[in-house]
Amino acid sequence: MRFFDLFELPVSFQIDSDLLLERYREIQKKVHPDNHAxxxxxxxxxxxxRASEVxxxxxxLKKPLNRAEYMVSEHGFDxxxxxxxxxxGVFLMQQMELREELEELxxxxxxxxxxxxxxxxxxxxxxxxxxxxxxxxxxxSYELAADAVRKLRxxxxxxxxxxxxxxxxxxx
Amino acid sequence: MALLQIAxxxxxxxxxxxxxxxxxxxxxxxxxVASVRSGEAKVLPxxxxxxSLPSVVHYGADRSVTVGFDAKxxxxxxxxxxxxxxxxxxxxxxxxxQSTYGKLPYIFxxxxxxxxxxxxxxEKNPIEVSAxxxxxxxxxxxxxxxxxxxxxxxxxxxxxxxxxRQGTKDAAQLAGINVLRLINEPTAAAxxxxxxxxxxxxxAIYDLGGGTFDISILxxxxxxxxxxxxxxxxxxxxxxxxxxxxxxxxxxxxxxxELSAKSLRKLADLGCKIKEQxxxxxxxxxxxxxxxxxxxxxxxxxxxxxxxENSIADLVKSTLRSCRRALKDADVEKDQVxxxxxxxxxxxxxxxxxxxxxxxxxxxxxxIDPDQVVAIGASIQADLLAGNKPDSDMxxxxxxxxxxxxxxxxxxxxxxxxxNTTIPVARAQEFTTYKDxxxxxxxxxxxxxxxxxxxxxxxxRFVLKDxxxxxxxxxxxxxxxxxxADGLLSVTALEKSTxxxxxxxxxxxxxxxxFEIADMIKSSMTNAxxxxxxxxxxxxQVDAIRMMEALDAAMTESPELLLDDDQLAIEQAIxxxxxxxxxxxxxxxxxxxxxxxxxxxxxxxxxxxxxxKVALTGHSVDKV
Numbered sequence: 145m146r147f148f149d150l151f152e153l154p155v156s157f158q159i160d161s162d163l164l165l166e167r168y169r170e171i172q173k174k175v176h177p178d179n180h181a182x183x184x185x186x187x188x189x190x191x192x193x194r195a196s197e198v199x200x201x202x203x204x205l206k207k208p209l210n211r212a213e214y215m216v217s218e219h220g221f222d223x224x225x226x227x228x229x230x231x232x233g234v235f236l237m238q239q240m241e242l243r244e245e246l247e248e249l250x251x252x253x254x255x256x257x258x259x260x261x262x263x264x265x266x267x268x269x270x271x272x273x274x275x276x277x278x279x280x281x282x283x284x285s286y287e288l289a290a291d292a293v294r295k296l297r298x299x300x301x302x303x304x305x306x307x308x309x310x311x312x313x314x315x316x
Numbered sequence: 317m318a319l320l321q322i323a324x325x326x327x328x329x330x331x332x333x334x335x336x337x338x339x340x341x342x343x344x345x346x347x348x349v350a351s352v353r354s355g356e357a358k359v360l361p362x363x364x365x366x367x368s369l370p371s372v373v374h375y376g377a378d379r380s381v382t383v384g385f386d387a388k389x390x391x392x393x394x395x396x397x398x399x400x401x402x403x404x405x406x407x408x409x410x411x412x413x414q415s416t417y418g419k420l421p422y423i424f425x426x427x428x429x430x431x432x433x434x435x436x437x438x439e440k441n442p443i444e445v446s447a448x449x450x451x452x453x454x455x456x457x458x459x460x461x462x463x464x465x466x467x468x469x470x471x472x473x474x475x476x477x478x479x480x481r482q483g484t485k486d487a488a489q490l491a492g493i494n495v496l497r498l499i500n501e502p503t504a505a506a507x508x509x510x511x512x513x514x515x516x517x518x519x520a521i522y523d524l525g526g527g528t529f530d531i532s533i534l535x536x537x538x539x540x541x542x543x544x545x546x547x548x549x550x551x552x553x554x555x556x557x558x559x560x561x562x563x564x565x566x567x568x569x570x571x572x573x574e575l576s577a578k579s580l581r582k583l584a585d586l587g588c589k590i591k592e593q594x595x596x597x598x599x600x601x602x603x604x605x606x607x608x609x610x611x612x613x614x615x616x617x618x619x620x621x622x623x624x625e626n627s628i629a630d631l632v633k634s635t636l637r638s639c640r641r642a643l644k645d646a647d648v649e650k651d652q653v654x655x656x657x658x659x660x661x662x663x664x665x666x667x668x669x670x671x672x673x674x675x676x677x678x679x680x681x682x683x684i685d686p687d688q689v690v691a692i693g694a695s696i697q698a699d700l701l702a703g704n705k706p707d708s709d710m711x712x713x714x715x716x717x718x719x720x721x722x723x724x725x726x727x728x729x730x731x732x733x734x735x736n737t738t739i740p741v742a743r744a745q746e747f748t749t750y751k752d753x754x755x756x757x758x759x760x761x762x763x764x765x766x767x768x769x770x771x772x773x774x775x776x777r778f779v780l781k782d783x784x785x786x787x788x789x790x791x792x793x794x795x796x797x798x799x800x801a802d803g804l805l806s807v808t809a810l811e812k813s814t815x816x817x818x819x820x821x822x823x824x825x826x827x828x829x830x831f832e833i834a835d836m837i838k839s840s841m842t843n844a845x846x847x848x849x850x851x852x853x854x855x856x857q858v859d860a861i862r863m864m865e866a867l868d869a870a871m872t873e874s875p876e877l878l879l880d881d882d883q884l885a886i887e888q889a890i891x892x893x894x895x896x897x898x899x900x901x902x903x904x905x906x907x908x909x910x911x912x913x914x915x916x917x918x919x920x921x922x923x924x925x926x927x928x929k930v931a932l933t934g935h936s937v938d939k940v
Contacts (some may be wrong), residue, residue: 174927181701184913
């Protein structure tokens, strides 16, 4: 896979983030437009393009959800842009319950503690589906791996929403 | 390989010769220029030894244009023609300005999304006014440094949007300055401090200037300055502190009628004076004569430190809210912040320092003059970009401060690049037609964090034509956003099945078109002395020399990447360019540059890929 190859890292969800960061910096020191400020127009363009790609690759591998999405997209499952509905009734029911729980957090007596509990629940789900994604991916069941990533997208989105609500409530 | 023997007067054929480059802090109230000389970055004083130039431009009825201290003395008696704090108007429309700044002593004219100020010398665009300031700084630098500049790094508030950045770059072009890079003010400050201390870790830069507030969170590591997040307010600064004082004085005196331009200017100056005095003493007595409904009126009283702190408390609180958000965006806790750096004149206000200290629970750093630190940092980066430090390990990785998106159905904004994404960046999004046989699609580019189009800033609109008439939902239109290292956006749209393309360098509303800039250069007062033809020729010659030097260095450095055919072709192209450079035909030089550029392209590409390999294998353990 292109992005893993770029940083000379093995294709795996488990990633050495320190090594990734170190290699990202080393590569940017070479390709970044600041190192080509005196170059010809073609070389400047080349440098902007290369630096953009390196930034994109780093951003993609750095964050777990992006990394998982990228890994399945390389096997033909573009979960980020597809119109796909999850049909797993149990999962959807669980999501609805979590959403209801989120709405009720506002009226909790200790808001911060309530949010902390909520985040802990979300984290459990993240771990569950991340593990599922990893094992399906390793076995080459990309369809099932993609399904786990779709669910992870739901869970991450819920976390973002929770954080936004918390921000508003606590007057950030 | 001795390829070059061209030495123009004032230029050297020796590529290792120190090139003159400057850093400019184009501030709301004051502007500065700095340069690295004998390894030391210093602000360059004017002929009278003053370090900062007031960002004030006066257009006299006698066609004279004065900038700086002389212009400032005119502010009170000729307020309509004395443009103060023009930076606040860059890339802004009239409605914006009026809602943000209230009463101002200027006559604004707005036509077709272009804003100007009506002066005794006609309409002046904020970009032209800014160019006057830049021109003076450039002259000052050239006379101090004694030579032609290869270029400048100009700083902008981190929170500036695309229109404001583009406006700044256009102003530099008008002033005849080659912009090496636009960099963010807090990032520049971090460079000035970082190189000084050599520290590693998380740093927060709190930058409160005359008209803008920025907060940036950076991670410093082995010469890499990585901006993790940035935030702020482009319309909050020391000027607003002054206005708060004025509001409070007028309220006390019970005045709520329309005031004359002169009175407004006088009051603004009074506000500023009171603010400055309150840094040292606890209370200031004032007396001022103003015209209210054409009747002169005297108001007097005393203004205490407590009054001042009460009136600015909300403003300062709002800066701290931005700090909290920036920390969160960076995914950093307060106690991970190693240092807090204070930048900008308004951080001299003791109340601001106290509040920042309390927020971060840390004594903020003020060891470099907060007025000079940005210009100093910019000059260090300019020195690097000019190629004076080939062995430097320093690299700035900055981010885009605001999310960029496109309008979709129902007046909603679909984000394409979220805020705090490291630049340069390219991102694409695909859309489809919603009507059968639709052959055109309007593309509306927006900047901001909100979900509704009306709440975001409109950057540009363009139309992709000649889409093949297909059933709704079949045509695939790919819109690509590119943000370059200056933080400037360009957008391209492509229909995938036919390859029909439409692209624009986003020229935002309230910006200038390229031909307008060219016209302004021709007609501008400041440049009338220079022969435009001569200037263009000179620029082409400098470009040619720079390019041949760079190529020479590259060929010497990596001869192994030079294939036999390349070498011959490149040498021939260099020969052509050398010949053209000796002539006086600017156009011929331009063509020869382009030819050499295209000829050496494969070599440049090989070098780029090779440099990545070298960067990794040098550090990789599994590779021996």
